[in-house]
Amino acid sequence: MEILTEEKISTSNTTTDFLPLEGTDYVEFYVGNAKQAAHFYKTAFGFKSIAYAGPETGVKEKCSYVIRQNKLTFVLTTALKTDNVIADHVYKHGDGVKFLVLRVNDATNAWHETTKRGGKSFMEPKIFTDAQGEVIMSGIHTYGETVHLFIERKNYKGIFMPGFVEWKSNYNPTETGLQYVDHCVGNVGWNQMNKWVAFYEDVMGFKNILSFDDKDISTEYSALMSKVMSSGNGYVKFPINEPAEGKKKSQVEEYLDFYNGEGVQHVAIATKNIIETVTELQSRGVEFLKVPTSYYDTILDRVGHIDEDLKPLKELGILIDKDDEGYLLQIFTKPLQDRPTLFFEIIQRKGAKSFGKGNFKALFEALEREQALRGNL
Ligand code: FE2
Numbered sequence: 001m002e003i004l005t006e007e008k009i010s011t012s013n014t015t016t017d018f019l020p021l022e023g024t025d026y027v028e029f030y031v032g033n034a035k036q037a038a039h040f041y042k043t044a045f046g047f048k049s050i051a052y053a054g055p056e057t058g059v060k061e062k063c064s065y066v067i068r069q070n071k072l073t074f075v076l077t078t079a080l081k082t083d084n085v086i087a088d089h090v091y092k093h094g095d096g097v098k099f100l101v102l103r104v105n106d107a108t109n110a111w112h113e114t115t116k117r118g119g120k121s122f123m124e125p126k127i128f129t130d131a132q133g134e135v136i137m138s139g140i141h142t143y144g145e146t147v148h149l150f151i152e153r154k155n156y157k158g159i160f161m162p163g164f165v166e167w168k169s170n171y172n173p174t175e176t177g178l179q180y181v182d183h184c185v186g187n188v189g190w191n192q193m194n195k196w197v198a199f200y201e202d203v204m205g206f207k208n209i210l211s212f213d214d215k216d217i218s219t220e221y222s223a224l225m226s227k228v229m230s231s232g233n234g235y236v237k238f239p240i241n242e243p244a245e246g247k248k249k250s251q252v253e254e255y256l257d258f259y260n261g262e263g264v265q266h267v268a269i270a271t272k273n274i275i276e277t278v279t280e281l282q283s284r285g286v287e288f289l290k291v292p293t294s295y296y297d298t299i300l301d302r303v304g305h306i307d308e309d310l311k312p313l314k315e316l317g318i319l320i321d322k323d324d325e326g327y328l329l330q331i332f333t334k335p336l337q338d339r340p341t342l343f344f345e346i347i348q349r350k351g352a353k354s355f356g357k358g359n360f361k362a363l364f365e366a367l368e369r370e371q372a373l374r375g376n377l
Contacts, residue, residue, distance in 0.1 A: 017232030111138035132158030144262030326351015
């Protein structure tokens with residue numbers, strides 16, 4: 001496993017960051033029923049209603065609901081008719097992430113820089129205006145049918161973007177402490193990981209900051225390989241997983257089967273207090289993967305001192321890992337839809353910049369128990 005130091009990352013990028021990203025602006029999901037999905041995410045995860053677009057606002061073919069919690073914004077979009085690319089997407093993939101939208105200072109330049117390096121255009125730079133100003137968007141394709149949109153909103157003062165109206169709702173459950181997107185993981189097909197590593201390096205100027213092979217990530221039954229790609233300034237991180245040969249079907253293969261191709265496996269969301277956040281989420285019915293309680297018998301021998309009491313972590317099933325710079329606390333939800341595809345990770349970083357390698361084995365064994373229950377192992 002290779003870990004680049006921060007110094008190396010920043011020096012190597014001062015010369016090559018042709019795509020400075022300000023962070024994840026929003027994540028847009030294509031779903032079968034956006035009205036119900038928005039209600040689920042508001043109720044279970046504590047999002048607030050922000051904006052809406054649909055027939056009432058002059059959009060004929062789709063409905064979109066924008067919800068937000070702190071710096072985390074989701075857009076839930078559904079098709080209104082069958083003859084529609086959104087309907088096709090949902091038919092093929094089920095509910096899933098369509099757009100990982102990255103905020104930039106110059107969306108026109110982002111499109112030129114990435115497409116001239118081989119990025120396949122999804123949308124040429126386009127200006128959207130209303131009385132609140134203008135938003136410029138452009139986009140390129142990434143793995144599967146997933147798209148990176150670049151959004152420039154420095155000249156916009158409205159609630160979300162032109163075409164949307166404020167969504168006023170009397171129902172806005174209290175927040176659960178979710179803060180922002182920490183990272184988004186993509187699952188790609190056999191022998192495709194290095195192709196997509198090269199895409200993020202060549203087209204988007206990212207660096208490979210961590211690599212795990214099947215020796216790091218394998219259980220008795222299955223294996224996977226993973227490489228973590230980071231934007232020049234480190235604000236955006238996209239780990240990429242590829243299945244590896246094992247005795248049985250790996251979790252990445254199960255995903256690829258049910259998503260019908262490559263796509264976003266999980267969105268990791270940061271919290272400042274994982275015990276409070278997960279207590280609240282569990283009380284609202286969010287289901288998490290559970291590791292055996294024996295995990296906690298030796299955990300402090302492995303990670304050393306932590307500020308939190310072990311008891312609530314053990315009761316909630318929160319995992320702990322450490323690296324040279326500190327430790328992290330993390331937990332993974334079960335799939336958020338009936339297909340065993342997209343799930344969320346909740347993460348609290350206490351210095352650590354890594355991704356929980358020390359938990360992979362316990363976690364994947366927990367995943368395989370769920371996979372076996374579905375008859376897919
Ligand atoms: Fe993760």
